[in-house]
Amino acid sequence: MAGAMAAAAAGGMLLLLRRGRPPPGLGPAPRRYRYKEKWAATAPRIPPTRLALHHFDVTYSLQLRDQWPSVRAGLLCEQKYGALLNNFSAVRHVAQELELLNATDFVSPAPKKEAGRGDGVSPEGSGEGRTAARAETVTRAETSPPLRASIRSNIRCYTFPRGDITRFRPARPDTLGLLDYYLMDAASLLPVLALNVQPDDFVLDLCAAPGGKTLALLQTGICGHLAANDVSISRTKRLYQILHSYVPREIRETVRVTSYDGRDWGQLEGGTFHKVLVDVPCTTDRHSVMEQDNNIFHRRRTKERQMLPMLQLQLLMAGILATKPGGEVVYSTCSLSPLQNEHVIERAVEVAETQYNISVQVEDLSHFRMLFQDTFSFFSDCRLGELVLPHLTANFGPMYFCKLRRM
Template sequence: MFYSACRTVRLKPGITPTSCSCHTGRHVVLRLDEQGEAPSDQVNKRHKKEKVPCQPVLDHFDQQYGQELPDLWASTRSVLLNPHSWQYGVMLNRFTSATDVIQILQSKGFSRFLPQTDASALLCDAHSLASKSKCPAVNGLVLSPRSISKCLPDNFHPPSLGTSHAVSQDLESDTLPSLPCHSLQCYIHPYTMRFPTPAHRPGQLKQYYLLNAASLLPVLALQVRDGEKVLDLCSAPGGKALAIMQCATPALLCCNEPDPHRQEWLTKTLESFLPHSLNSRVIVSAQDGRCFGMSEAAKYDKVLVDAPCSNDRSWLHSGSSQRGDHRLKERVRLPVLQAQLLRSALSAVRPGGVVVYSTCTLSSSENYAVVETVLNDFPEAEPDDLWEEIAIPLSKYFAFGPAHPSRGQASHKPSLQSQNRTVSSYHHRLGILVVPQPGKTWGPMFLSRIRRRPQ
C-alpha cells in the first residue's frame, strides 16, 4: 500500500480501471478470457462502436487550429477523426521479468525507440524464440493472434528477430546521438498494432503499460536521477509516475492528486506496477496543486506538471453537442488554472532544479501562452531548449509542429535534419509540440522545461 499524505486509499482486490486517458491506451483495452482470448462478441462490439465526432468541438478546432497550424491541420484533423489510425506504445516494467514480452513484441515488428542502457541484457535469444510456439505465455497470460488486432497493409510482413535487432541498432547509432541511455524501455510499431491490456493477477506485478508514446517525452525532459526528490503535481492516472520510476530510483516521488476518484485510480496503478519495497519512496498526496508550492516550497529537485487540459483526442469525440458546448466553455478557463499550477511548481522546486510543463492539447493558449505568462512572473526562471535535445533525435518517430511565433518573430518550421541543429531561439525554448500526422499519429503533446536559477 502506497502511503498517502492525506488519507489511505483502500481498494478491493481485483478492481482494475477499465478506462483511462488518451495517453494510456483507452481505446485498446481488451479483456482476455481464461484462455487468453478476447471474446469474439467483445471484439465485434469494439468494431461496431465507431466514434462520432462532436460537431461543435470540430468546428471550434477547424477555426482555431486552421489558424495556428495552417500547413498541418488538414492532416492532423484526419488522424484525430480516425481512431483506427492511432498508434500505441508498450512501456515495460523494469520491476518484473519481461523477456517473454520482448520476444513477442519483436516477433510482431515492435522495436525500441530509445537507446538502451545494456543492449546485451535486452536482446532476445533467437534460438529461444524459435523454440517457442507462436503464442508464448506471459506469466500465465496467453497472447494469441486473436488478442492482438492489427491495421496493417496487406503486403506487410513483420520483420524477423534478426531484422528487428538490426533496425534497432541502426536507429540508435544514426538518429539518437543526443539522447542519454537509461533503463526506460518502450516498444512501438510503425503501424496500428494493438497489444492487449495486461490482466490483473493478485500478487503479481504487471509487466507492461500501454500508452501514447508521446507522453514519455515530458518524463525524458525531466531527466530524473537516482536519489532526487521528485513531484508529479497532477499525477492521475499514473502513467508518467510509472515512467519516472522506470528511468531512475528517486529518494522520493510524491504523486499528487486531489480528486478522490482519480486518486483511487492512481493508487491502484502504482500498486499494480511497483513493488512494496518502494513504499517508503513513493507517496500519494491529495493537496490542491495550486497551493502545493506554498506548503512545500523549494523542497523538490524536479517537478512535473502534466496539467489538466482540453484533451483534443477525447474532446473531439465528446458525444452530444451539449457536452461539447460545455467543454468549450471550460476550455476558456483552463489557461488560468494551468498558469496557477505552473507557478506552484516553480515555487515547489529548489533553486537550480527544473520543472517540466506538459499538456495533451494543440492549443497555443494552453501551451506556449501559459509558459510565457508564468515566465514573466518568475524572473528567476528560464526555459531550456528542447528542440535539439528531443525533437531532432526523435523526429524519425514523432512529427513536431512549427516554432511558436513570439515577441514579434515570424513563425517558421525549422528543419529537423541533423545539419540544421544550430536553429535555436526564444520561441523554440518556450516548448515543443508533437502534432499527430499520418504514419506518426503520436500526440498531441506539448512540453516545456523551465529551470529555476541557482541563488
C-alpha cells in the same frame, strides 16, 4: 351533419383551451387547462464533439495551416499506443515477444544519436521556421544537457513502425501478479524523458492521475523521493490502482500519494524538489473530438474551459515555486492550443520575475526532434518547447512539453 359540426366545434374549443388560448367570446382559460409547448427541451442540440471540432477548425487551421487537414484526420482516427515495459516484472521474454511482432524500443537508439550530436549543440537550421525573436520575458537558455544513460537504459517503450496499425495485446500479470507493460500514448513519455531525473532526485508529479507518467518516473529506478499528487479523489484512486497493478509493495509504499490542490503546493512545500512534472488539465483535444462523456466542450463547462489557461498558469507557478534553485520543471499538455502551451510558459516566466523575483530560463529541447523524429511527427514552428502532432502514419499526441529551469 349538425352533430358532426358540433363535435368539431367542441374539439376546436378543447384544442384552444389546451394551448392556453380562450375560445372566441370567452375569457382566459382556467390555469389548469393552459399548455405551453416546451420545444426547447426537446430540440436537437449540437454534441460537444462537434463543437470541439468546429472550434479546432477555426483556430488550428490558422496555427497549423497546411498541416491542419492531416492533423485533423489523425485526431478523428484511432490513437496509436506504446508499450512501456514494467521493469518490476519479468520483462525479458516480453521484449522478445514484441520484437518478433516488429515493435521496437524507441528510447534505446537515443544514446547513439546523442553521440552523433558531438558537442550537444543543435545543428544549424534545426529550428527552421521558428519565430526568430521570443517574448522579451523569456530568456533563451543553452541547449539542455543530453539524455543521460541512467534514464535511457532503464525506460523502455515499444512502438510499431510508422504506418503499422497493429494493436498490442492486453497486459498480462507475471507470477507475482504484476502486469508486464503499460499501454499509453508513447508521446506522453517525452515529458518524463525531458525531466531527466538523476540519482537521488526529489521528484514531484503535481497532476499525477491517472498515473502513466508516475509509473514511467518509477521505471527510472533512481528517484530519491517521489511525490504524486492529484486534486481529484476519484482520479487518485485510479493512480493507486496503477501502482498496485505494476509496482511491488515495498516500492509503491515509498511513493507519497496526496490529493491537495496543486495550486497550493508552492506554499505547502516550496523550494523542496529537484524536478517537478506539471502535466496540467487541458482541453484534451483527441478526447474532445471523439468522446461525449466528460467532454469539456459541453455547454455546461464553457466557463471551466475558458478558465483553463489561468488554472494552467497557477499550476505551473506552483511547480516553479516547489523547485529548489537550480531545479527543473517540465510543463506539458495534450492540446495543440498556443493559449494553453506557449502563452502559459511566457506568462509564467513574467510572473516569476515580477511577483516572486525568480529568474526562470526556458530550455532548448530541439534535440528531441532529432532523437525521436522516426517515431513522432513534430511541429517545427512551435515557439517554445516541442509539440507532437497527430499523423495517420504516427498517430500519437497531441503532446506539448516545455522545460524550465529555476535560476
